[in-house]
Amino acid sequence: MLKSWLILKEILRGAAITARHFFVNMAFHTLKLFGLRTRRRGAVTLQYPEERKALAPRHRSLHRLTDREDGRPRCVACMLCVTVCPSECLSVEAAEDTDPEIQKYPARFVVDLNRCCFCGFCVEACPVDAIRMDTGEIRLASPTRADLEITLDKR
Amino acid sequence: MFADILIILVKAVLALTWMLLLALFLTWVERKQSAVMQDRVGANRASVLGLRLFGLFQPFADAVKMLFKEDFAPTFSQRALHWLAPALSFFFVAVTMVAVPFGDTIRLFGRAIPLQVVDLNAALLFVLAMLSLGIYGILVSGWASSSRFALIGSLRGAAQLISYEVALGLSLVGLVMVFPSLRLSGIVEFQGKTLFGFLPKWGVFLQPLGFAVFFLAGMAETKRVPFDMPEGESEIIGFYTEYGGLKFGLFMFTDFLEVIVISALATTLFFGGWQVPWLGAGGFVFPWGGGLKVAPWAVTVLRVLAFNIKVFFFCWLQILVRWTYPRFRYDQVMDFGWKVLVPLGVVNILATGLILAAR
Numbered sequence: 001m002l003k004s005w006l007i008l009k010e011i012l013r014g015a016a017i018t019a020r021h022f023f024v025n026m027a028f029h030t031l032k033l034f035g036l037r038t039r040r041r042g043a044v045t046l047q048y049p050e051e052r053k054a055l056a057p058r059h060r061s062l063h064r065l066t067d068r069e070d071g072r073p074r075c076v077a078c079m080l081c082v083t084v085c086p087s088e089c090l091s092v093e094a095a096e097d098t099d100p101e102i103q104k105y106p107a108r109f110v111v112d113l114n115r116c117c118f119c120g121f122c123v124e125a126c127p128v129d130a131i132r133m134d135t136g137e138i139r140l141a142s143p144t145r146a147d148l149e150i151t152l153d154k155r
Numbered sequence: 156m157f158a159d160i161l162i163i164l165v166k167a168v169l170a171l172t173w174m175l176l177l178a179l180f181l182t183w184v185e186r187k188q189s190a191v192m193q194d195r196v197g198a199n200r201a202s203v204l205g206l207r208l209f210g211l212f213q214p215f216a217d218a219v220k221m222l223f224k225e226d227f228a229p230t231f232s233q234r235a236l237h238w239l240a241p242a243l244s245f246f247f248v249a250v251t252m253v254a255v256p257f258g259d260t261i262r263l264f265g266r267a268i269p270l271q272v273v274d275l276n277a278a279l280l281f282v283l284a285m286l287s288l289g290i291y292g293i294l295v296s297g298w299a300s301s302s303r304f305a306l307i308g309s310l311r312g313a314a315q316l317i318s319y320e321v322a323l324g325l326s327l328v329g330l331v332m333v334f335p336s337l338r339l340s341g342i343v344e345f346q347g348k349t350l351f352g353f354l355p356k357w358g359v360f361l362q363p364l365g366f367a368v369f370f371l372a373g374m375a376e377t378k379r380v381p382f383d384m385p386e387g388e389s390e391i392i393g394f395y396t397e398y399g400g401l402k403f404g405l406f407m408f409t410d411f412l413e414v415i416v417i418s419a420l421a422t423t424l425f426f427g428g429w430q431v432p433w434l435g436a437g438g439f440v441f442p443w444g445g446g447l448k449v450a451p452w453a454v455t456v457l458r459v460l461a462f463n464i465k466v467f468f469f470c471w472l473q474i475l476v477r478w479t480y481p482r483f484r485y486d487q488v489m490d491f492g493w494k495v496l497v498p499l500g501v502v503n504i505l506a507t508g509l510i511l512a513a514r
Contacts, residue, residue, distance in 0.1 A: 011480070018192045018479040025191045045196040 055136055060120045062137040063111050065152045066130055074130035077104040081122035081131060089115035090122060113140055113148040158266075166272045170252045178411040179214045181470055185411075186213065188471065189478040217404075224400030229300070232397055236299030241398070241405035244292025248412040251285045254278035255419045256340045258429045258459040270429075270459065271340055278339040279331065282420065283324060286376060290316045292409070293378075293385055293394050300397035308393030311485060312378060312385025318492040319375040319382075325500025326368035329507040330424055333361045343428030347435075353442035355432040358425035364503045366425045368496050373417035374473060375492065379410055381480045384488055418469030426465050429458040 028042035046053055055061065065073045077094035095107035122131050131152075142148050183198070187210065190197025199210040228237045258270035275281050290313050297309020331337060334345040348356040359366045375382040386393035395406045422428060433439050434457060438449040449457070483491065 015475060015479050019475055021194065022188065022192045022475070025194060029191070042191070042194075043196045044194050047196070 055138070059136070059138075060118045060123075060133040062113075062135045062140060062150075063122070063131055063133050063152060064135050065106075065109060066132060073105060073109075074128050075106045075109065075126075076102060076128055076130070077106045078127065080125045080127060084121045084125040086119060086121065087115045087117045089113070089117075109152040111150050111152060113150060114145055162266075162268060163272060166268075166270075167253065170255075170257070170272050171249060173257075174249065174252050174412060174415055177415055177466075177470075178408055179218070181411045181414060181474075182214045182217065182407075183211060184470070185474050185477075186210075188474050192475070192478055221401045221404035226400050226402070229302075229397050231301045233299045233301065236295050237397070238402070240292050240296030240299055241402045241409075242292075243295060244289060244409045245405050245412070247285050247289040247292065248409050248416055251282045251416050252419070254281050254339055255423055256343055256428055257462055258455055261455050269340065270455075274338060274340050277337045279327060279337045279342075279424075282339075282416075283320070283327070286323075286413075286416070287316070287320050289409075289413075292406075296398070296406070297394040300394070302397050304391040305394050305396040308385045308387065308391050308396070311387075312394055315378065315382065315384045315488055315492070316376060318489060319372045319496070322368055322372040322492055322496035322500050323376065325497060325504065326365045326372060327424065328500070329362050329365040329503045330358055330369075332504070332507050332511060334358070339423050339428070343423060343430060346427040347430045349433070349442065355427055355430065357427040357430075362425065362503065362507070364499060364506070366421070368500050368503060369425065370417075370421055372492070372496055373421065374476060375488070377410060377413040377417055377473065379414070379473070380477045380482055382488055383482055384485055387482070389482075414470055414473050415466065418466045418473065421469050422462060422465040427461075428465075429462040431457050431461045434458070 025042040028038055028040060031038050032042060065075055068074050075092075077092055079092060079094070082090045082092050089112040091108070091110045091112070092106050093108040094104045097103055097105045118133070120133055123133055140148070187197040189195075197210065198213040199207060201207070201210050201212040201216045203212050228234055253272040254275050256269070256271035256274075260267050260269045262268070293309045293312040293316070295309075297305045297307075297312070300306070330342075334342045336342055336345065342358075346355065346357050350356045350360055354360055378385050383393075386395075395403050398406060433441055434449070434454065436451070436454060438454070439447040441447075
């Protein structure tokens with residue numbers, strides 16, 4: 001019981017801290033309400049759909065296929081990404097290219113986002129820098145599974 | 156005769172409306188205040204026609220949600236009691252507002268109307284009795300649910316509330332010794348005088364220890380977080396385990412009503428009720444000399460406003476406490492009630508008695 005009297009000071013200090021947070025934050029909220037911009041804000045919250053946090057440069061978002069200078073995909077359908085993918089979400093169908101330098105191109109390049117774990121191994125494995133995960137698109141939710149099977153070669 | 160009944164009915168409806176609206180508002184305040192205290196924003200998405208108003212429509216959205224939920228009772232529950240418990244709980248809290256004076260007397264159509272629903276001559280006892288009867292809501296709900304968690308919660312609640320009733324009662328004995336009246340309007344009248352010529356003669360200055368004990372015991376009576384033994388949402392779900400929808404909402408609402416009742420009582424008993432410091436019937440009379448004439452209607456408005464501001468301050472304080480401290484353990488609650496608050500209450504009575512006798 002004596003101990004609880006000794007911590008009385010700390011108890012009051014706790015209330016003082018929360019009350020200070022309340023009044024300081026309320027002051028910033030009030031300033032904002034009157035249109036004054038302050039360096040500090042009343043809350044750390046980002047109002048998500050309206051406010052976005054900048055993604056990190058290395059952030060792994062939705063995949064994209066890069067193109068050659070003439071507009072054809074860089075991908076040579078070597079299947080390295082398909083091999084390395086731990087969740088087996090990539091499926092590539094190779095087709096023969098008329099250009100003997102290129103030999104193969106992907107007739108179909110599908111990412112099944114239902115399975116993808118966004119590990120980025122496919123990007124690492126690609127020998128020709130044909131796939132990247134830098135679109136910045138992170139709103140990938142969908143009501144149906146079929147919508148999440150994304151065909152990347154839009155040709 | 157008929158007019159008297161009509162006046163009382165109107166006043167009762169107004170008092171209840173005031174209380175319910177404030178409780179609805181407090182559900183919003185609780186969410187926003189806790190958010191601001193924790194550097195968050197809080198509920199702000201509920202909108203009517205694109206108008207958000209800082210989420211002020213959130214309570215209405217919640218109310219609509221509660222209303223449209225299924226009104227169920229478990230098959231093993233005792234239907235009648237299960238239905239009765241939230242009503243009991245709600246009723247006994249809401250009825251205490253009858254005795255609280257909102258302001259002084261106004262004159263309307265040649266009639267003196269005190270801004271108080273009924274001026275009971277034992278209002279203090281009435282309020283304490285009604286707060287005690289509120290235990291039945293908890294007990295009945297726990298029993299009617301036929302659920303072990305609910306029963307444990309309700310028994311804990313009953314034990315806690317009975318323990319703190321003692322401290323609450325003892326803390327007010329000293330007050331009654333200083334202001335020799337049990338009428339709440341009388342107690343407020345007494346607090347209109349000044350102490351040493353400048354300090355308003357509020358209960359808190361005459362009974363600081365009594366106020367501390369009263370406020371702590373009162374917060375335990377609201378059974379909100381530092382003292383949430385009956386609920387204990389992190390261990391047992393408490394006496395409303397088997398409740399849902401509007402019946403559960405009524406229990407939650409009762410908690411907010413209790414916050415308002417404790418705030419209103421703290422205001423009325425210890426902070427001068429509707430008294431504004433140094434404001435008399437004719438206007439302000441400042442202790443440093445000089446005065447300020449105020450029209451009679453403005454005096455009434457100022458006094459009602461003062462009462463509301465004080466009540467709101469105590470609601471704010473209780474929400475601050477609720478969002479600052481972690482919960483007590485059950486034995487700590489009991490220790491705190493019986494080994495700290497009850498002895499302090501007795502000490503307060505003895506000290507008050509000695510000072511009154513020595514004067």
